[in-house]
Amino acid sequence: MKTLKYRRPRGTRDIIPEEYELRERLLEKVQKTIRAYGYKFIITPVFERTELFIRSIGDSTDIVEKEMYTFKDKKGRSFTLRPEGTAPVMRAFLENGIVPPAKLAYVMNMFRAERPQKGRLREFWQVGVEAIGVKDPLVDAEVIEMGYSILKELGAEKLVVLLNSIGSIDERQAYKKALLDYINEKEQDGSLDLCEDCKRRKNKNPLRILDCKIDGPKLKDAPSLTEFLSPESLKYFNEVKKYLDRWKVNYREEPRLVRGLDYYNHTAFEIVSEKIGVQDTLLGGGRYDSLAEDMGGPATPAIGWAMGLERIIDYFYRIPIIPGPFYFVTTVNEFSKGYAIGLLKKIREWKIPSDMTFEPKSLKAQMKIADRLNAVKAVIVGEDEIKLQKVRVRDLETGKEELVPEKDLVRIYEEYLAERRKKGLI
């Protein structure tokens, strides 16, 4: 390849027409469903005060420690390209005085400076929902069920909801301490030697040690998080499951499922597809009842999830054929071309997608372009047609031609639309 001067930054993607079209369709479907559950869409700024993310996500999380795109403005204030949507949406909810209960949804791009791999980019798009202001097992179940339904509608296969309750912050704190005590004790009597990763996890996120491929199995008789949940937490969790059963959501309890971000409590979940590779989480979320208060707002319970658009697109969507102009106007010489540009303008005033070539080209070459663009009809304007005050309309699929007066172009277009509608193609 010729060496270009500029290439896109690592881990980013250009959304070229094929993928753009595909996204539009996919998002249309997703947004329709989300609205059916009573959500309203919002957009927040791409960057926020760095502090917002550090305080809400947690300063010892990977996101904050090594993945944020942070920069300073001219006055030395620190800003960060959003690495996730929940904190900004909650901030917007509070700042705009939106009245709870509120169901907010978004389609926004996120930025994390990770090493890219399949299904993991530095700039990526998420569809997310946040149900703010209600604490009831029904909401938890509804949010999860909606995510599950959306993925199913999109054609994702072998879906499983992984479900857990990580308790209140206090309960989790108590458990963390018990787990660490247990581990420290075993390390001291020499019966346990943690791997390098887990030594690091001890300080950062000890709950993850249970999930470690090396050390996890060694901790079979460690205390379990469930033992530390209060009767209320357990009851709440059981009710969530009850509703999920009722709505026939395929879930599996996953006691080792924990959330990386600090603001989560109680219900935590992921939806994975067992059909795809290592990055199999299509959607992840949980409850975060203390976030609003942490940000200086009134105590407001909330729950939500985010879904990675690229992962869906990569695995479940095929490239669609992009529709071209409806009419492609072709000419045979300079005279007919002069006539045709007038006709083209008229067609466009009728708001019918249309185009033609301006460079002098043979009719054959023009037809070829029409075909390549996926045009529906070629409109041939030749001297014979002009003499008859008509145009020749050639159907590019069937090859059938008809000689009609100009204004029939509107009728032909409308008939085509009606036909497509009848077939449910629009």
Add this chain to the structure above:
RNA sequence: GUGAGAGUAGCUCAACUGGCAGAGCGCUGGACUGUGGCUCCAGUGGUUGGGGGUUCAAGUCCCCUCUCUCACCCCA
């Protein structure tokens, strides 16, 4: 951030142990002077990702760098 593999025409990929950079598809034109898709013919196409080194000679070997892929960490 750690580890491994890869990068050759617009795209998909060839080129034996270092020895003239190729094919298919695409694109342009023609066969068919006003008719696309099928077929046939011709043409177009490259600093072999970039930089440096070894060598008579480097796509091929060595070093650096960029990007992609896979895995780890972690996550959507």
